[in-house]
Every structure is written in structure tokens, then in C-alpha cells.
Amino acid sequence: MAQQLPLDELSTVIARIQGLLLTEEKVNSAVRLLAQAAKESVPGTIGAGVSLMDARGRRTSSGYTDRIVAEADATQYERGEGPCLTAWATEKPVLLQDIRVETRWPDWRRAVAGLPVRSVVSAPLIAGKETIGALKLYAALPNTYDESSTTLLQLFAAPAATLLSHIQASEAPHKMTEGLQASLYTRDLVNRACGVLMERMGLTHEAALQWLIRHARDENTALQDVSARVLAGTPASGS
Amino acid sequence: MTDHELSRPDSSMGLEQEQSRLLRKALQRSGVRHGDLWLRYFSIGGTVGEYEVDAYIQSLFSLPAGQRDLLAHAANELIDELPPLPRAPYLQDLA
Structure with a gap:
């Protein structure tokens, strides 16, 4: 799974806004x-x-x-x-x-x-x-x-x-990039999974998110894992 | 208007109060910081800002039910990731 998203520029933008650079x-x-x-x-x-x-x-x-x-x-x-x-x-x-x-x-x-x-x-x-x-x-x-x-x-x-x-904060955006990338990546993953469920099951975004939470709870896994499986097309139980 | 209809908004508000109170308690007991909670919540698709989430945890602000559950889920993910308490070894474990 490609975890590399082109977010370097985004983190630089944030660092600029916060006056770190x-x-x-x-x-x-x-x-x-x-x-x-x-x-x-x-x-x-x-x-x-x-x-x-x-x-x-x-x-x-x-x-x-x-x-x-x-x-x-x-x-x-x-x-x-x-x-x-x-x-x-x-x-x-x-x-x-x-x-x-x-x-x-x-x-x-x-x-x-x-x-x-x-x-x-x-x-x-x-x-x-x-x-x-x-x-x-x-x-x-x-x-x-x-x-x-x-x-x-x-x-x-x-x-x-x-x-x-x-x-001396020129290293700050690099440090920030790592956390920001991970955070935006999983957020994107969950939202894409919601989109797939909305299309597949005719749900609203809200209901799709609830569906993901329920499955994560039932299987005792992280929301991002359930989302990744939805995106991989694995037929989820109970759908 | 029946009693049932009258009591509904009250009971849903009471449930929200209860949900935020128990979240606050869970955070206190586990030592999960509000900033970390918000970051995880944001990372799994949360749409409410850190300030509002903080106010909700203090039971000072109302959030939609879906966001409350997402926040609860984020908290539980963080709590599940905490290292378990150390267990006492048996003599055999030490030998």
C-alpha cells in the first residue's frame, strides 16, 4: 500500500503559516x-x-x-x-x-x-x-x-x-511531515472507504461512518484497518 | 403532547452528557491527552476542530452523535494501544 503521499508541500505551507520558517x-x-x-x-x-x-x-x-x-x-x-x-x-x-x-x-x-x-x-x-x-x-x-x-x-x-x-526551525517541516502524512493518509483512507460504502450500499456519509465504526468494534480492530479492507474489496461480514 | 415526547430531548441530552462524562473519565484513567485524542480522531475522519472537541470533553459543547461515536472510537483505539500493566512472574518464569 503506497503510504507516500505528496504532502511535503502541504506541511511546508503549514509551517509557513505558523511562522516556523x-x-x-x-x-x-x-x-x-x-x-x-x-x-x-x-x-x-x-x-x-x-x-x-x-x-x-x-x-x-x-x-x-x-x-x-x-x-x-x-x-x-x-x-x-x-x-x-x-x-x-x-x-x-x-x-x-x-x-x-x-x-x-x-x-x-x-x-x-x-x-x-x-x-x-x-x-x-x-x-x-x-x-x-x-x-x-x-x-x-x-x-x-x-x-x-x-x-x-x-x-x-x-x-x-x-x-x-x-x-533554527528549518528541520521542523521535515519532522512535521511524518506525522502529518500519516494522519492525512488514514483520514483519506477512511473517507474513501465511506465513499465506497455510500455507493455500494446506498448509505449517507454519516451512516457509512457508523457502519465502519460498528465493524471496527465488532472485530476489535482499528478503523483504518476496516477501511483498508473495504477499499481492497473484501466482502465484509454483515453487508 | 405525551410524556414520552416531552422526555425525548431531555433524555438525548442526558445521554450526551453521560457519553462525554464517561469519555472524560476514560481519558483521565488512561492518561490519554486531549491533543493526542483529537489527532487520532482527525486521522480517522473527524470533522470537528480541536477546540470544540476539548469543550465537548468538558461537557460544555454539543457534538453530533456520529462525531461523538467517532471520538469514542478514537479514544478506545488509543487506550487499546497502551502497554498492559506488568504481570507478576511465577517462579518458573524467573528460573
């Missing part, structure tokens, strides 16, 4: 503004960035205040390691006080050795139960950040994550 342009500008505000909140910061990630840790969008951040960040995703990925994965803030003293992320540190980056602080963006990305600050001098900058960044990350999770 925002253009990529809007996401990028929101992320960029957030990075700018984060940069200005901690003195000594030479650049800030925000990365949004999907459930598998792949970067979906990002915003930076400076090119240095873009480079240092891109290196993290290339190497698959770095303070922001750790913040994202552990759901805890990460403080890197001096890149020359640090022992974690050897690959990433080697790769960014040529950049004027000495210290980093990164906080996960947690919306509800989901970690949607990380917020990070980079500084050119060592020991620029301490526990208080971590706390500050976290205070910043909480409302930002909530906002961004609403913006």
Missing part, C-alpha cells in the same frame, strides 16, 4: 548580531563567534565578528576537535587559559599555532534539552578569561539559545 538570511544576521554583542561583553576579546550545530555535531550556520574567529573555528570542525566542540558535546562551558600551556586538543592547537589566538572561552547553547551549538570568545593574550567570564558567557548563552532554537 525563517530565511537563511535572517538566521545568519541574528547569529552575527549575537556574536557582536558577545564580543563587546568581555574586555580583551578580539573576536566572537556563534556556531549552530545539528544533532550529529555538524555545523549548520555560524556568525563571526572577525576573520580570525572564522579561521580558528573552521579548523575545529575540520579536525573534529576543539574547545567549542567539547563545550557542545559535554554541554558544559570550556575555559582555555593559554593555548601554549594547554594539553587538550593537540591537533587543533597545532593547526591554529599561526593565528594570534592565546585564550578561548566557549559556552554551549542549550535550548530545552537540546544543545544546538556553542558561543565562543577568542583573545590574543593568555589568561584573558577566568571563571567570571565563563559565568558571564553562560548568562548570555541561555536566552540566546532559546531565541536561536526558534530561528
